[in-house]
Amino acid sequence: MLVSTAQLASHLNDPAWVIFDCRHDLIDHGKGERLYRESHVPGAHFCSVETALAGVKNGKNGRHPLPPPQAFGEFLASRGVTRATTIVAYDDVGGLYAARLWWMARWIGLTQVALLDGGWPKWIAEGLAVTAELPVLKAAVVSLPVRVEPASVWSAADVLRQLEDRSFGLIDARAAERYRGEVEPMDPVAGHIPGAFNRFYKTNLKADLTFRPSAELKQEFTALIGERAPERMGHQCGSGITACANIFAMEYAGLPGSKLYAGSWSEWVADPSRPVVTGAS
Numbered sequence: 167m168l169v170s171t172a173q174l175a176s177h178l179n180d181p182a183w184v185i186f187d188c189r190h191d192l193i194d195h196g197k198g199e200r201l202y203r204e205s206h207v208p209g210a211h212f213c214s215v216e217t218a219l220a221g222v223k224n225g226k227n228g229r230h231p232l233p234p235p236q237a238f239g240e241f242l243a244s245r246g247v248t249r250a251t252t253i254v255a256y257d258d259v260g261g262l263y264a265a266r267l268w269w270m271a272r273w274i275g276l277t278q279v280a281l282l283d284g285g286w287p288k289w290i291a292e293g294l295a296v297t298a299e300l301p302v303l304k305a306a307v308v309s310l311p312v313r314v315e316p317a318s319v320w321s322a323a324d325v326l327r328q329l330e331d332r333s334f335g336l337i338d339a340r341a342a343e344r345y346r347g348e349v350e351p352m353d354p355v356a357g358h359i360p361g362a363f364n365r366f367y368k369t370n371l372k373a374d375l376t377f378r379p380s381a382e383l384k385q386e387f388t389a390l391i392g393e394r395a396p397e398r399m400g401h402q403c404g405s406g407i408t409a410c411a412n413i414f415a416m417e418y419a420g421l422p423g424s425k426l427y428a429g430s431w432s433e434w435v436a437d438p439s440r441p442v443v444t445g446a447s
Contacts, residue, residue, distance in 0.1 A: 167268075167418050168283040168377060169254050175294050177252075178208050184247050185210040186255045188219075188263040189286065192352065192407075198263075205296045207256065207289060211245045211303075215407065219266050228433035229352070229405035230266075235274045235314045242271070243310035244303055249276065256282035256289070260375040262367060265410040269426060275313030281414065284376040320400045320427040322434060328400075329360055329441070335394050336362040336427065339403040339412045347444030352404050355435035357444040359402065363390055367403075367411040377418060384419035397423030402430040 177183040187210040189198035195216050202212040213219065218241045221233035247253060253271055255264035261281045271279040282289070290296070328334040338358050343349050345364040350356035358364070369386070372378055391399055396416060401409035406428040416424050434440050 167280055167414070169280045170283055171289050171292055171294060174207070174254055174282055174289075178295065181246070182250065183252045183254060184242075184245055186213040186245070186253065186264070186267055187211065187286075188213045188215065188255050188257045188267055190215040190257065190263045198257075201258075203298065203300075205298055207286075208295050208297045208299070209301050210256075211301055213241075213255070213267055215263050215266065219263075219270060219407075226433065226436040228429035228436070230407055231433075232270070232273075232319070232406070232428050235312045238270055239274050239310040239312040242276075245301075246304060247276075247310060249311070251276075251278060253279045254282055255279070256285040258286040260368065260371045260411075261285060261377075261414065262408055262411050265414040266407050269410040269413055273315050273318055275311070275315065284374060287375055318425055320425045322427075322429055322437070322440070325359065325400065325402075325427055325434070326440065333394060334398045334400070335391055336400045336402060337390070337409075337412055337424075338362040338364050338431075339367045339401060339408040340364070340431070341366050344404070346446055353432050353435055355442060357442040359431070359434055360441050360443045362402070365390060365412060367408045367415075370411065370415040377415070380419050383415050384421060387416050387419055387421055391421075395423075396421040397425075399424040400427045401425065402427040402434075404430055405432045406430045 185207055187202045187206045189201050191197040199212055220230040255267040257263040264281050268279045338345050342364055345358045347357035401412045403409040409426055413424055
């Protein structure tokens with residue numbers, strides 16, 4: 167699930183490995199691609215969070231709805247991905263955006279997907295090779311069979327139906343002040359979904375943005391979810407991006423099977439009839 171900078175450096179010329187640069191800014195949507203064009207890991211393809219990792223917004227399905235699975239499969243295929251490919255994704259914020267690609271690749275049935283531990287900051291700090299040269303895309307899209315995992319996604323209706331069922335749980339990956347409703351920089355309503363637990367995604371990381379030991383993460387997630395089975399846990403954030411980082415952390419900790427509420431808070435508050443609470447619980 168995690169690839170070290172040394173491992174990736176040794177596979178830069180390996181055609182069986184395909185690298186994706188997922189740097190992004192939720193306010194300045196063009197920043198990630200600008201940074202990529204200035205400098206990136208050699209051979210890496212840029213993956214836009216707003217287009218490749220999100221679908222069409224209709225005002226009620228959140229800020230980053232999932233795209234059609236086949237469209238995402240075609241995007242990957244045009245960058246040389248096959249079912250035998252090892253995919254490595256990175257960003258510059260500890261896997262926040264790269265985890266979305268990791269989750270979506272698994273969503274369409276791919277299994278050999280990893281994050282670059284420490285991402286771009288660690289790569290740069292170690293003085294490893296960078297380039298501004300853009301990789302050549304495939305002349306034609308090669309078919310990539312897509313096997314969607316629908317059971318890995320919760321809808322707003324699923325979340326609403328399970329609010330009173332304590333055998334289910336929901337983890338909110340946003341910062342604590344957003345969860346409590348003290349600030350809301352992105353969406354029109356502040357607060358959180360009733361009953362949701364808060365675990366800020368950065369809790370999973372060390373100061374250098376590498377992941378903390380899996381045993382530590384397992385202990386903390388187990389304490390958070392209690393007696394609930396991991397597969398009865400869902401994850402949300404503002405728009406379904408950061409939530410993937412907590413799903414990754416649970417999987418890395420040996421707690422597989424949790425779900426993504428893809429629409430997340432931005433979809434939830436688009437319907438004023440859905441309940442909202444503020445405060446620490």
